[in-house]
Amino acid sequence: MEIDATRTNTATELLQTMIRNECVNDGTLESGEEERNSDLLETWLEGSGLDCQHFDSAPGRRSIVSRIEGSDPDAPSLCLMGHTDVVPVSPEGWSREPFSGELIDGEVWGRGAIDMLSQTAAMATAFRHLADTGFRPKGDLIFFGVADEEAGGTWGAKWMLDNNLDAVRADYVITEWGGVPIDTPTGTALSLNIAEKGVAWQKLVVKGTPGHGSMPYGTDNALVTAAEVVRRLADYRPTPNIHDLWRHQVANLNFSDDVKDAMLDPDRLDDALADLPDQMHARTLHACSHTTFSPNVVSGGSKTNTIPDEVIIELDIRTLPGETPEDVQEHLRIALGQKLYDAIDVTPIHLDMATRSPMDTPLWDVLSDIMQSAHPGAAIQPSLITGGTDARFYREAGSVAYGASLFSAGMRAEVFADRFHGNDERIDVESIGLTTELFVEAAKRMLT
Template sequence: MTSVDPGLTGQTVELLQQLIRNACVNDGAPGSGEESRNAELLTGHLDGLELTSYEPLPGRRSLLVSLPGTDPDAPTVLLMGHTDVVPVSPDDWREDPFGGELIDGEVWGRGAVDMLNLTASMAVAVRELHRRGRPLRGTLKFLAVADEEAGGTWGADWITANAWDDVACDYVLTENGGIPAPMASGPKLVMTVAEKGIGWRRITVRGTPGHGSMPYGADNALVLAAEVVRRLQAYSPRAVVGELWRGLVDAMALPDQQRDALLDPGRLRDALTTMDPKLARYCHAMTHTTFSPNVIRGGDKTNIIPDRVELEVDIRTLPGVTSEDVDAMLAEALGDLAERVELSPVVKERPASASAVGTPMWDTLARRARAAHPDAEVLPWMLVGGTDAAFFRRRGVPSYGAGLFSAKASLQEFQSRFHGHDERIDVDSLGLSTQLWLDVAEDLLA
């Protein structure tokens, strides 16, 4: 079993609480985030180490620290955690979302799961390795980045484009993996090796202004936008059965009839209706390019028929799906309305990405995961959201979503806390993740 240092766990708890309380909320606007607050906090925590800052826009600060190795032929590992969090609806929370309170063995607050828990544990592990004073053969880097929650434009994307030599490495570890998942074939630990791409679109719908007292036959952009949303909600492209999906279906150990249906692109969507709804939501996303209309803007006044409405659609693409494919899918979904709307990107697009298993890093993660959960098998996993790992994978760097978590929250419950209400993480998981980074350094870099 994995041995955890209670003192280091306590440091991770305290640092996580402070990161949460800094409330670096990224709403997608260039001037939001103010990650400089968390960068300053981490600078103080890592006092005595050589630090480099990147601030392409005021307040959007990222931080890099490096523990240089003694052997230039030994690998370089980059631990990467983001310091921003998504907006929150505080009235719907049981606790203050920016209180960072420790309640019944759990730290509560926005970012506790996504991903300030890992960012804090990485910083604590790096400081501990520095404190021990034993030089490593390989180099360990820690990158605390801004703007992950809005596509990485002012964080990892900017840094990899403008300061690649600083962050060049052989492996990247970031969010999120090491999550226990009991399955019919036995307990599993999911470790992320792939993620979907991002093809977000802004759909502009135009109409004709007029007086709100005479709506009959009006060319109301809002009414047209409502039909656009309805068609997007009803649309689902054909399922794609990939290797990671086959591995997950095998792990479920389902009856042959259900298994065959889930592996048949023509029957998969209907087969999802027989599953637990939370699991089915993930399974659908893993096998389909998805379209989720999440933002609408339009209208000026109650008595004016709107002539312009904007929709923002979260589109997550499967491997092999191009920008042109996304536009073609939207045209198929909208049918005769496709000619009535204008499409534009919301953020820079990026394709789906994946890293191979069987590398020395993967072997280390699997071995350390089994030490923490001896009865569990490590299952390669696709993240249906996006992470900054994509910017490193496109440069050929094997990148994994890692971490180690206790079994105190089910996989479905854990996933529901991403961007959800009452986000929280248990202290045992904080200790396990902190120890994982120390163990990776011991295995690959010492």
């Protein structure tokens, strides 16, 4: 794949400015202030005569949309969606200033360089380049610079799809989290994200009978029951789910055939994971093949001398594609046993079920083909990610949404994982250039 020097420079400079805008989203409504990056992109796109619209979900929480209209209203549309916010930093862990956007030895440093301002800058650059060169697509091409991805999309993608669907609706969507080179036994594979796990947080209220701490014998102590609830959750071993994306993932692992066979056997997978020398890797692999349960918050009790009558446990459950809220309750019933399950009060506090797009689509073919032209011989691995992205809102609205970008050969999966939300986040200019060309080509092939 040929990288265009001018476009690469443009995307790089845009990225540097976006990093310097410090649109840090700490989860509070007042944070993010994506207005700065939104306005930057709007001014820049309007400079080439493109019409832009912006939308404020709350003060400062601005998203930008621009469109190159297609000639055929029935032709499929494509949206390039990049978020404009970043996660906070711990400056003491950085060897450079995290919001300077410095370009040093061919790398742009700063929070958002990888997640995902470099891709957002590449999308905007590809979009403007197409407009500048008189691109006349059949279906609409939409650029969507979206706020609030890093805190769950409430004031960004979710809000836009709920309130301004006509502005951003698209048949096909490209967003973050793909293209990372993975070392496999047969060479390099590139991830193309088509699915993500769901969130099914639950509040468990455990009741007891209050009493005096001086006479505990035979009492109904909510904390003692809660401890049993937590123990059973920690001991719960749900049946592994040997889904097709898991099979793709296992095929690309650098393990012996024996280990890989075990990983495809629901009766042997858990033992195989326990035996892996790299337990950090095992943790990821476990999450990709299991519904997970993590009791993370507990509150209850008031005085040292009082037997508590109520303890609340907050439980982080992550589901796999295909699982329903009812399946989640079934897991809990099995984990706790019918009697204990019936004795406590279970309420979902956040439900966002897992989403998945099909693989047999034109967008899959187009992206795979372009990605392989940048990394000849690379396999494309359809991937499930354990975290969440804005793609899920589009999938729920019926669009095909993938996470795709391109990285240079030097950016391996371990490096990517280390820098993602990590210290010394930075990206090489070659990756920025490759990603820009990916979006230019994808738009051309999908829409003409």
